[in-house]
Amino acid sequence: MTSPDDRIRVMVADDQPIVLRGFAAVLGAQPDLTVVGTAPDGARAVRLARETRPDVALLDIRMPEMDGIEAARRILETETTRVIMITTFDLDDYVYDALSAGASGFLLKDVRANDLADAVRTVARGDALLAPKVTGRLIAEFARQRRPAPAGSPLTPRETEVLRLVARGLSNAEIAADLVVTEHTVKTHVARLLAKLGLRDRTQAVIHAYESGLVVPRI
Known part of the structure; x- marks a missing residue:
């Protein structure tokens, strides 16, 4: 209990x-x-x-x-x-x-x-x-408003790669399989990138990825 x-x-x-x-x-x-x-x-x-x-x-x-x-x-x-x-x-x-x-x-x-x-x-x-239909509308809005990603990102190349996969909606287990690493390693990368970017959670990470232009929506 x-x-x-x-x-x-x-x-x-x-x-x-x-x-x-x-x-x-x-x-x-x-x-x-x-x-x-x-x-x-x-x-x-x-x-x-x-x-x-x-x-x-x-x-x-x-x-x-x-x-x-x-x-x-x-x-x-x-x-x-x-x-x-x-x-x-x-x-x-x-x-x-x-x-x-x-x-x-x-x-x-x-x-x-x-x-x-x-x-x-x-x-x-x-x-x-985020429900799929909500995510679709968000991506469309981010595509309209997106701006170039700022220079000098605090993220490492691997953290940037993990962020792109998070923005695509992949779970930690799916990211681990894609990158051929352990799920614990993915959790560590996610925690670090959230801390570096001052983001609250994965939802905010998705918003950051599209809004900054790090991920280009496929619409």
């Missing part, structure tokens, strides 16, 4: 009481997760995140007082919390802004209970949470 100290700490913010209570109930029922608080708007979500320091915050995009994207920006300025954005509709206009704000993933409110809990676990361990 997971001890209280080992559980993933989760916060939920949504202005719809049914969604707020439902998500909190689903996540709170998981043996390895604990809900440290809920908030009905973006402003209170920011305050709650600073008070409770959750590992993962689920933020509705459309909330009163302050929208979820602005709340995410403020939470991610000072906290180690990772953010998942949630919304009723799969809205193109918000996907790029949410992830560029620092969010680690994007979920619809009709997500199944098991998938919701798995999404929290995925983001908590630093893995990417």
